[in-house]
Amino acid sequence: MTRYLLVVPPFVGHINPLSAVAAELVERGHQVAWAGDPDMLARLLPEGSTVFPVWCPVPERPADVRGFAAWKFLWEHTLIPLAQAMLPGVLAAIEQWEPGALVVDQQALAGVLAAHRTGLPWATSATTSSEIADPLAAMPAVSRWVTGLLTELRLRFGDPMADHDLRFSPHLVLAFTTEALAGQAAVSAPVRFVGPSRRAATPVDFPWDRLDHRPLVFVSVGTLNADSGAGFLAGCVTALRERPDLQAVVVDPGGTLDAVPDHVLVRREVPQTDVLDRAAVVVCHAGHNTVCEALDRAVPLVVAPIRDDQPVIADQVVRAGAGVRLRFAHARAAQIGSAIDNVLSDDSYRTAAKRIQESFARAGGARAAAVSLEALG
Template sequence: MSRFLFVAPPLVGHVNPLTGVARELVARGHRVAWAGHGELLGALVREPVFPCAVPEDAPVERPAGLTGPSAFQFLWRDFFVPLADAMAPGVAAAVDAFEPDVVVSDQHAVAGALVAERRGVPCVGSASTSAELVDPLASMPKVAAWVDALLAALRERHGNPLARNDPRYPEHGVLAFTTAALAGPVDRPGLHLVGPALGEPRPGVEFPWAELDGRPVVLVSLGTANTGVGGRFLRAAAEAFADRPGVRAVVVDPGGELGPVPDNVLVRHRVPQLELLPRCAAVVCHSGHNTVCEALWHGVPLVLAPIRDDQPLVAAQVVDAGAGLRLRFARAGAEAIGKAVDAVLDPAGGHRDAARAIGDSFRAAGGAGAAADHLIAVAR
């Protein structure tokens, strides 16, 4: 029996893929613990949690309209670096108390990798999204050098100053919850493309299943992290279905942005997404990696309106794979959204076939089981 310590940032989308891996390890008789935001992890995981301090305003609120390299730099300077400094003492205490054989550190919770290298504990990275797999800064050498300097300073404070690898890519590899069928060719050494490790359905989310009356279901969701910025898009999406009575739309509106909607539009603050997706014919979303992978797992094509961060990259991967279409979030109106939905629902377009092929690749990759295999091999 081995011990595995999972280190995660206070971001639900980064925790969710690892919960399935943790369950798999426990089912095989191993011990698992977590280090991170105590309240968030306590609501998401079953295993013991070692709470770590996090910045008071985590997750950080970015200025409206901040995009591109400026948004990337803001995230690192104002969130990821302060997060690493805040978490490092708690991670060190967790390593000392739990004595893990392996630390599994999310790429954006670099305190995990740095403390592990200082303590001499083997570390495996976790890439919850494809953003870091294709070197998004390859065309921006000055920004890349700036990030390298930030990481070097963090290493001086919390890691082994003699180490030379990027702490986002520990020496024992990185678990990437995708496949080449979606991400495309990836030539970084040490990557283990295990496919998605789907989380568990969350209990207590009620849904009026009887109102799904046999018409094709289209789910519209911008995720909970985009509450407050998606009102215009959600209203346009609801309007798009006014001329499509043959479709049953389910719009997720956590912020209560919508007023009256067409009769064929069902508005909910929350939905049981994992249970709903097998009944969907299409998904309209913001290109969040988890939502995209969950839809493709079920062979559901996508209409994508990326907002920020890794979302444009994920959207490009889906489009390149033929499994969906991309819109401009800030400009797409009801007409454009409606036409895109029509296109991905049309069997002749091939989007559903492409989505199913990616879903097949996900299942073949092994998911949580394949991730657990690698972690156990490292522990041995």
């Protein structure tokens, strides 16, 4: 039996994939505790989970910040300050829990710094494959800038003698995708592709009786893009209004949509994985979890990335042949409708999605991740 401490940032998409891994570890006789934002973890984890509260301050990012400006804001104003703020709480959790190994989300760098200080083995949880694909390879100046930030962080709070990238454990990197989607890893780290970690749908009231036999289009731009996504969602509704032979579920967390047709069901929150089980096509912002959850069901996509890792994930979808890409800021109803028609009418997209689904099944998911962690601990 090994005690594991899972160190996570206050981001839903970085916690959900690990929750199934944690359940698998417990099922296999191990003990698991979490270090992170207590309110968010209480909302996302099963009742009775062991949680060590950690201060996780995150500034609000302007909705209109995109491209390199968004990347710069993420590193300078979120990830680096978050690492410094979380470190005391993570060290306290280690002292109390006495784990045999750490599992550290790629954006919870305090976990790596704590591993340096305590000498504990640690695995990286890469809930998105964008870093593994090394998106900065074509931008050496930006890559050097990020490396400089990480080096300064390590010299101040971690092991000055370490020579590895803080984003990648030299022991184990769990990648919640497969090479069929992400391509081969472009980093020098021991990457284990385990595929997506299936999770139960969030219990949410949903009018299932409103759905019928028509092909279902699922539309979501994520909960963090409520403001910036309003225009895109409106364009989706306009496109779907002209397609009564389809049915749609549109996630509108900001409540921006009104006067929608009867065959378009708009909800602030949905049991996403259950809805995806019935979907014929997904229109989304290319968030890694949504993309993988769709492809895990062999559902092709229309992707309109907004910022951060989303352009990288969108390129992976297109390169794999499992969907088409739109320009988020410029897509209008005509382009959105044409993309939906294209994906639904061309069987090659579903064939590619099916190929990726099969690769996910072979990868092993949460069980494969737990087995790899057992070798670490």
